[in-house]
Amino acid sequence: MTKIQYYVASTLDGFIADEHDDLAWLLQFGMDDFTEHYERFFAQVGALVLGATTYEWVLREGGGWPYGAIPTWVLTHRELEVPEGADVRFASGPVAPVADAAVAAADGRNVWVIGGGPVAAQFLEAGRLDELLVTYMPVALGRGRPLLPVGAVTPPLELVEVTRLGDAVEHVYRVG
Template identity: 85%
Template structure:
């Protein structure tokens, strides 16, 4: 069964990017402690959903589109460039139709809500977010882009797993 998963790294004080959408705080840790865990997660993904800010960051900083031909929805009101060979669809409005299309395209695999926090919050508010997989990094920013900028109280989250990744810790929460 397809699950909608918000898989993300966060500072211990709850930020996923600095005030300028930078990730230097995260990139300083490298990938050595996370690569195998990340590859296992990515193998379970059949479709992606992300916001325009995250999409533009990946295109600018990622050295090419890292997600191959995975069907991807970018929530935006703008027209943006599409890398060659990528299956990118642009959408705006309520996330319900995007969620339905992404689930169908995922072919029984999971849908990764990459980010940012507002995208995950929209899926949560629409009742379409099943899990949060948050890797807390051992650093604090004091301010920046929040992990989950909700406008109402969330349902109680149930902790279903904890994995130590070097000095970081991944918490897996089930929604509801």
């Protein structure tokens, strides 16, 4: 069964980027401890959803579109470029129709809500997020872009798995 998952790295104090949307705090760790784990996760992904800020960051910093022809939805009110060979669709408004379309396109695989936090929060508040996979990195920022900027207290989440990745720890939470 397809799951909608928010898979993300966070600082210990709950930020996914600094106040300038920079990820230097994360990139300093390299990927050696994470590559195999990420590849297992990504092998189960059939569709992507992300916000415009994350999309623009990937285009700017990613060295090309890293997701091939995987169906991708970008939540935005603006016109943005589409990389050659990418299957990118732009959407605005409620996330439920986007979630439905992404699940259908995923064809039995999972939907990765890449980010940012506001996108994941919209999915959570709409009851359309099944899991949070948060890798806590051993660093604090003090301020920045929050992991999950929800409008109200969430219901308790169920911790279903913990994985050590070098000095980092991934927590997998099931949404009630």
